[in-house]
Amino acid sequence: xxxxxxxxxxxxxxxxxxxxxxxxxxxxxxxxLVPTLVLGFGVPVRVAxxxxxxxxxxxxxxxxxxxxxxxxxxxxxxxxxxxxxTLGAIAGGISAAxxxxxxxxxxxxxxxxxxxxxxLKRGTxxxxxxxxxALAEARLEGRGxxxxxxxxxxxxxxxxxxxxxxxxxxxxxxxxxSFVAGGVSGLLGVGGGFLKVPAxxxxxxxxxxxxxxxxxxxxxxxxxxSLSVYYQRGFLHPLVAAPVALGVVLxxxxxxxxxxxSSARVLMQMLAVLLVVGAVQxxxxxxxxxxxx
Amino acid sequence: xxxxxxxxxxxxxxxxxxxxxxxxxxxxxxxxxLVLAVSExxxxxxxxxxxxxxxxxxxxxxxxxxxxxxxVLVMAPLARVVALAVEFVREGDRRFAVVAFSVAxxxxxxxxxxxx
Numbered sequence: 052x053x054x055x056x057x058x059x060x061x062x063x064x065x066x067x068x069x070x071x072x073x074x075x076x077x078x079x080x081x082x083x084l085v086p087t088l089v090l091g092f093g094v095p096v097r098v099a100x101x102x103x104x105x106x107x108x109x110x111x112x113x114x115x116x117x118x119x120x121x122x123x124x125x126x127x128x129x130x131x132x133x134x135x136x137t138l139g140a141i142a143g144g145i146s147a148a149x150x151x152x153x154x155x156x157x158x159x160x161x162x163x164x165x166x167x168x169x170x171l172k173r174g175t176x177x178x179x180x181x182x183x184x185a186l187a188e189a190r191l192e193g194r195g196x197x198x199x200x201x202x203x204x205x206x207x208x209x210x211x212x213x214x215x216x217x218x219x220x221x222x223x224x225x226x227x228x229s230f231v232a233g234g235v236s237g238l239l240g241v242g243g244g245f246l247k248v249p250a251x252x253x254x255x256x257x258x259x260x261x262x263x264x265x266x267x268x269x270x271x272x273x274x275x276x277s278l279s280v281y282y283q284r285g286f287l288h289p290l291v292a293a294p295v296a297l298g299v300v301l302x303x304x305x306x307x308x309x310x311x312x313s314s315a316r317v318l319m320q321m322l323a324v325l326l327v328v329g330a331v332q333x334x335x336x337x338x339x340x341x342x343x344x
Numbered sequence: 345x346x347x348x349x350x351x352x353x354x355x356x357x358x359x360x361x362x363x364x365x366x367x368x369x370x371x372x373x374x375x376x377x378l379v380l381a382v383s384e385x386x387x388x389x390x391x392x393x394x395x396x397x398x399x400x401x402x403x404x405x406x407x408x409x410x411x412x413x414x415x416v417l418v419m420a421p422l423a424r425v426v427a428l429a430v431e432f433v434r435e436g437d438r439r440f441a442v443v444a445f446s447v448a449x450x451x452x453x454x455x456x457x458x459x460x
Contacts, residue, residue, distance in 0.1 A: 052389040056382040063378065098389075108418050109367065115421075116363035119356055126359065126428060127440045133425075133447045141454040199437045271363070271421035276451055278418055280458030282391070290381065290389040293374040293410035296417065300371055 052094070052288070059294050062092065066106065066298020067305065073110065074306030076322050080106055080299050081241035082163050086329035089156070090336065094291055096152045096159075101281035102292040103240030104274040106299040110242070111271030113303055118264035122194030125261055128202045128219050129268040132247070135226040136233030136269055137276040143237025144280030150238075157337030159239050163330035166245055170323040195261070206261055217258050224254040229269075237277030242270040355431040359424045366420020373413030381406035422451060 054062075065087050069080030081103040088099035118124045147155060195206030195214070202219035219225070228250035232243035244266040251262035281287050381387055384406065392400055392411035400408025429444030 053386050054381075054389050055386050056384065059378060059381050059387075105414050105417065108421060109370070112363040112367040112370075112417065112420050116360045116367070119363070120360045122356065126355070127437075127443075130425070130428060130440060130443050130447055134443065134450065137447060137450045137454065141450070141457055144454075144458065199435060200439055272425060272447070272451070275418045275421050276454045279451070279455045283455070283458040285391045287391055287414070288389045289377070289392055289407050289410035289414055290387055292414055294378055296414065297371055297374045297378060300367065 052098075052291075054290055058092065059290070062088075062291060062294040063298040063301075065091070066295040066300075067302035068298075069106070069295075070110070070299030070302025071306035071309065072302075072318075072322060072325075073299070074303040075309060076318050080110065080302075081239070082166055082326055083329065084295060084299075085159055085240050086163070086333050088291065088295070090329075090332050092291075095286075096155045097147055097281065097284075097286040098288050098291055100147060100155070100238075100240035101278065101287040102295045104236075104278050104281065105287075105292040105296045107236070107240070107242050107274040108271045108278070109296045109300050110303065111267055111269075111274070113300060115264075115267045115271060118267055121264075122196055123206050123260055123264035124268045125197045125202065125204050125219070125257070125265050126268065127197055128225075128251070128257065128261075129265045131202065131222070132225055132229040132251075132265075133269055133272050135229035136236070136243070136247075136273040139230040139233025139235075140237035140273045140277035141280060143234040143239075144277035146234075147238050147277075148280065148284050148286075153337045153339060155238070155337075156333045160330045160333035160337060162235060162239060162241065163326050163333065167323045167326035167330060169245070170319050170326070204261070206258060215258060217256065217261065219251070219255045219257050221255050225250055228254065233273050233276070236270070236273050237280070242266075243273065244270060355428060355435070358427050358431065362424045362427060363420050366417055366423070370413045370415075370417030370420070373409050373416060375413075377406045377409030377411075377413060380404065380409060422448075425451065 069083040072083060073080035084103045084106060085099045088094040088102060089096055195204060197204035203217065205214045205216045208215045228246055232246040235241060236243040247266045248262045251257040251265060252259050278287065387406065392407050397408060397411055401412060425444060425448050429441055429448060432441035432444055
């Protein structure tokens with residue numbers, strides 16, 4: 052694959068758009084990046100997935116560090132669930148190397164359809180973007196904490212200024228879903244927060260903010276685990292991955308500032324439409340009827 | 345036992361430092377590679393082997409700087425796994441030290457299992 056200088060700048064721009072939308076909506080850019088790279092730039096699916104995983108790591112480093120700094124992340128819970136996500140991610144990465152490009156495109160389309168449907172269903176009830184809230188709240192005083200030796204802690208609820216205690220329960224549920232989330236991440240180049248956050252919140256009784264923060268903390272290591280597989284199999288192309296990851300970092304910075312002036316409902320609907328368009332195109336590619344390349 | 349400050353605070357500061365340092369250093373290297381790349385007519389996209397990384401950078405190849413940037417970026421979360429494992433040992437939290445070292449072992453397993 053040969054790249055012109057203009058193509059590199061377009062890759063950077065794609066990362067900026069995906070990172071910006073991701074920061075404004077809380078949905079990771081991977082769901083937008085992979086179809087953009089595959090359908091818009093003719094990048095092979097596995098190379099696109101590897102580039103997206105690098106962008107996931109960049110997002111985790113940026114937003115995850117803010118959450119940790121604020122004491123919202125439960126690092127012990129994150130590390131415990133990483134036992135499952137990393138194993139899943141390695142399995143996903145190895146599976147991706149064995150499966151056909153058309154199968155991967157179809158699987159990606161299915162996950163994207165589900166995410167778009169979930170966004171439309173949630174509508175105006177959508178919680179604030181984790182990235183936005185993390186960056187905005189970083190300026191506030193007060194930190195949460197976690198307890199030694201167990202999966203418990205407390206975080207500061209800004210609404211009423213009190214510390215909220217929590218204990219994570221039903222660890223097997225969290226581990227099971229985390230393994231699946233890691234597998235999806237390694238297979239399709241997405242963060243997998245759409246699986247882990249509900250599992251931690253609804254399944255383990257962890258507060259939503261702590262769940263979102265801990266998920267963000269985990270996605271970097273999870274993505275890195277499958278990236279080692281993609282790298283060794285020759286699917287990690289720096290000329291594709293670096294401009295995209297750089298763009299995602301810049302886009303997240305811009306998106307965080309724009310988000311305060313945007314309507315969450317309109318943003319979610321726009322993202323859902325974009326995801327449906329991408330999912331339809333990826334479905335067509337999986338069926339062998341995409342003529343865009 | 346709650347640990348809002350002290351050792352817990354040290355672990356948190358260490359993780360924040362590692363993640364941010366990886367992000368900044370990785371972004372700078374990737375940005376430098378991108379600047380070099382846009383000044384060239386056209387480039388062939390290919391993986392860069394670890395063994396060729398230094399040579400590629402010394403000869404001023406954009407892909408070398410970009411690969412180094414990606415590597416630094418990806419190493420940051422891996423470094424925080426090891427750092428947290430050590431911190432948990434220092435704190436006397438043996439249970440989670442074992443968990444953290446197990447995650448590190450799985451990551452090493454992933455490197456070995458990923459070989460084609």
